[in-house]
Amino acid sequence: MQDIGNVLEKARNEKQIGLEQASRETNIARRYLEALETGMYEVFPGEPYIIGFLRNYAEYLGLNPNECVALYKQTKIQETAVPPEKLIPQRQFTVPRGVFIGAGILVFLIALFFIAKIVISKIGTAIKDRPVQPTGQTEIIEKKENASYTLSQEVFEKRLFKGDVVMLPLGGKEYQLKVEKTAPELYLATDIGTQIIALGQSLVLDLNGDVTADVKISVEDIDTSDESKGALVEILTTGFSEPVSPEVPAIKIPDQVAQPETAKYKVLFDAGSAYPVTLNATFRSYCLFRYEQDRANRDERYYQKSEQLTVQANNGIRIWASNGNAVKMQIIAGGKTIDIEVSRPGEVIVKDLKWIKDDESGRYAFVVMDVD
8 A cells, every 4th residue: 555645755756846846836834745745744733734735735746635635544544553452352241131130139138138137136135135044954944923733643743833832632622732942952831841852852741641641742853053943843642652660669658648747758649650740940049959850861050030940851850959948849740730849948958859669559659759
């Protein structure tokens, strides 16, 4: 392809026209004519000047102005540096409509996740701040209000809480077992006194005083430090043996009414068999008190005025008090409650409250006996 500058210069030389002459005759400054022939287009104020001067100069030299302008444009295009991105075919990227829909769903799910997280966090805080009922290892323990049960089956098993009541129908009468405490041991208020049962222990009771065992109560689970967890209790009304009578010394039991004041013991009551008894002690004033249950369990401490103590035993209880008159005691057994006055003011006492057996009649008596 011919260069437009060469075409112009060749035509001028063929006509033997110098640049000065051409400048005078075309009224175009020499420097612009030289620029058209040499391709120094930067000297022109703008593209219209180049096109205008080129047309006039081409006509002056006898050339076709339109062809010269076209040749100039082709030359200009070739000489102009093309940006790399213009040389590479550009592919129009159109985002599919589904992408916008998917992005919208994703934004919605993310927002929903954070909202759910905030809600769950608030719920968790509320649950954490709310008092929670203690739970056992294998069961949920929840206690809202006192419950009342009536034994209608041979085996009764429930978790009982303080204030719960179990009613036992016997011979047309109902006998009440009321839970007083469930820690550290189970305390049951009954018609024959408060009964205390520790974890893993069982107790057989004669509630109606007919010298026949009526119920067997066992504590299967209890938290000795947390009363709110209650106690898992099993109560049997049949299918158990009466407690074996304790080994008590054989002794002739004198008639209770005619018993002299000088006797070494005092008969409180008698029965066909020995059964558990309960000692209730109420302290009138400051006293050091010691007791021993069934020759095994022993405890001792100082008691203040108005304090109370309940001790239960199968065979007997030995008591020791620094001031016998400072404590008032009751024995509850077989449906009977008997007050015991043990001594004069300021007197130290040591006494046995226990069952003894009459070999002749085979009956048992519960007595108060001085210990030397």
